[in-house]
Amino acid sequence: MTVLASVSLATFLVTGLAATQxxxxxLPPSNRLARDEALRQSVNQLEDQNRALKARVQxxxxxxxxxxxxxxxxxxxxxxxxxxxxxQRLIAGLTALHGPGLTIxxxxxxxxxxxxxxxxxxxxxxxxxxxxxNLLWAGGAEAIAVNGQRVGPNSAFHYAGVNILVNNASRLxxxxxxxxxxxxxxxxxxxxxxxxxxxLKSRNRIYRLGLSxxxxxxxxxxxxxxAFLVKYAQPLG
Amino acid sequence: MRSPSVKRTAQAQRLIVVSLIAVALxxxxxxxxxxxxxxxxxxxxxxxxxxxxxxxxxxxxxNQLIQQGAALTQQEAQLRQALTAGGADVQAIQKExxxxxxxxxxVPVHGPGLQIRIEGTIMDFELQDALNNLRNAGAEAIALNGYRIxxxxxxxxxxxxxxxxxxxxxxxxxxxxxxDPEQLGPAADLSASSLxxxxxxQVQRQTELAITEVVTPRPLxxxxxxx
Numbered sequence: 504m505t506v507l508a509s510v511s512l513a514t515f516l517v518t519g520l521a522a523t524q525x526x527x528x529x530l531p532p533s534n535r536l537a538r539d540e541a542l543r544q545s546v547n548q549l550e551d552q553n554r555a556l557k558a559r560v561q562x563x564x565x566x567x568x569x570x571x572x573x574x575x576x577x578x579x580x581x582x583x584x585x586x587x588x589x590x591q592r593l594i595a596g597l598t599a600l601h602g603p604g605l606t607i608x609x610x611x612x613x614x615x616x617x618x619x620x621x622x623x624x625x626x627x628x629x630x631x632x633x634x635x636x637n638l639l640w641a642g643g644a645e646a647i648a649v650n651g652q653r654v655g656p657n658s659a660f661h662y663a664g665v666n667i668l669v670n671n672a673s674r675l676x677x678x679x680x681x682x683x684x685x686x687x688x689x690x691x692x693x694x695x696x697x698x699x700x701x702x703l704k705s706r707n708r709i710y711r712l713g714l715s716x717x718x719x720x721x722x723x724x725x726x727x728x729x730a731f732l733v734k735y736a737q738p739l740g
Numbered sequence: 741m742r743s744p745s746v747k748r749t750a751q752a753q754r755l756i757v758v759s760l761i762a763v764a765l766x767x768x769x770x771x772x773x774x775x776x777x778x779x780x781x782x783x784x785x786x787x788x789x790x791x792x793x794x795x796x797x798x799x800x801x802x803n804q805l806i807q808q809g810a811a812l813t814q815q816e817a818q819l820r821q822a823l824t825a826g827g828a829d830v831q832a833i834q835k836e837x838x839x840x841x842x843x844x845x846x847v848p849v850h851g852p853g854l855q856i857r858i859e860g861t862i863m864d865f866e867l868q869d870a871l872n873n874l875r876n877a878g879a880e881a882i883a884l885n886g887y888r889i890x891x892x893x894x895x896x897x898x899x900x901x902x903x904x905x906x907x908x909x910x911x912x913x914x915x916x917x918x919x920d921p922e923q924l925g926p927a928a929d930l931s932a933s934s935l936x937x938x939x940x941x942q943v944q945r946q947t948e949l950a951i952t953e954v955v956t957p958r959p960l961x962x963x964x965x966x967x
Binding site: 560577578591604630633634638654656733736 | 795799820836869918957
């Protein structure tokens with residue numbers, strides 16, 4: 504009886520563990536490849552759609568602007584509001600600008616291939632771009648673009664694995680180029696201040712991660728490539 | 741009554757069974773642990789989470805672009821209608837002007853959203869991360885302790901204080917955010933979960949909030965129109 508009980512218990516435990524074992528097996532390579540392929544196809548399709556939608560929005564913006572310009576020619580009241588509207592567009596980043604400033608380059612460093620170092624400190628993260636942009640605003644930046652994407656009022660950097668997303672899921676890849684218009688000396692002083700971007704500069708020393716900047720007398724930044732929708736916030740009064 | 745030799749045989753059988761069980765369990769335990777590690781490694785290498793996040797972001801962005809396109813089509817039709825009738829529609833232009841003043845933080849606004857109360861000291865990058873998450877979730881207006889925050893508002897740490905555009909703010913922090921509470925909620929919870937290890941964070945959904953603070957736009961000195 505004791506032997507029978509032992510065998511029953513053993514069978515139960517072995518079956519249970521075998522079942523768990525079966526469930527935790529990685530997908531066979533063929534399934535894994537098919538799943539990866541499907542995911543990547545989805546990304547490609549959505550990015551194609553994203554590009555087409557952005558082009559459509561830009562086309563419509565041009566049509567609206569043409570309609571507004573024509574309206575301004577017909578009415579002095581419209582002309583007055585149109586001038587104010589153009590000022591607001593300028594502030595919102597909906598207008599391309601040029602002027603003196605800096606070009607800042609950031610790129611990944613060397614992978615230490617150290618199992619004890621899981622920090623991924625050798626790569627540029629979205630927070631690094633966020634920190635640089637924040638510092639530039641503090642240094643009096645008048646307009647900023649990252650890899651050709653204008654940083655607007657609602658721009659937010661976002662994690663996407665080896666890429667960084669900004670402005671309606673525009674996928675950015677390193678090396679990252681930040682173009683900033685403003686007083687080049689003030690902006691460079693801010694970047695050079697050892698108290699600023701301390702963590703990024705420390706990784707620059709440890710992992711040879713790239714962080715450099717260059718002054719220019721003439722740089723240009725493109726317009727923000729989408730429109731703004733406000734659905735919840737209403738003016739007070 | 742069993743003989744001693746029968747007893748010894750039964751004991752030997754039990755020992756064999758127990759040993760077999762131990763071997764089987766040990767083997768399966770080792771294989772189990774190793775295969776779990778392999779699953780984790782293969783997932784990390786494939787980075788499916790990143791791809792899934794990207795798909796989610798693309799879907800959200802495309803929906804927003806579709807909505808932007810619909811609004812612009814309507815605006816264009818309104819302008820054309822007035823032009824075809826021989827006039828000009830000042831209201832259509834006025835509407836866009838008001839929208840951009842809201843986006844640029846130049847007018848007081850009200851609407852639904854979140855009130856986030858933070859008790860304790862947080863660093864500039866922690867607030868930036870929270871603002872980033874909230875903007876990704878469609879925040880339309882943000883203010884912290886009486887200061888309006890727009891995209892170009894610098895957030896810096898100075899000693900134990902946070903500086904919002906150079907102005908010090910102290911705990912407790914009250915972050916007001918106007919937008920869709922359903923979208924903003926998870927974004928705020930995400931930030932709260934990382935902050936809550938050190939400070940107290942309360943996120944409250946509100947049907948009506950008012951942000952009365954405004955920002956004054958900086959004049960452009962160096963930048964000029966055109967490419």
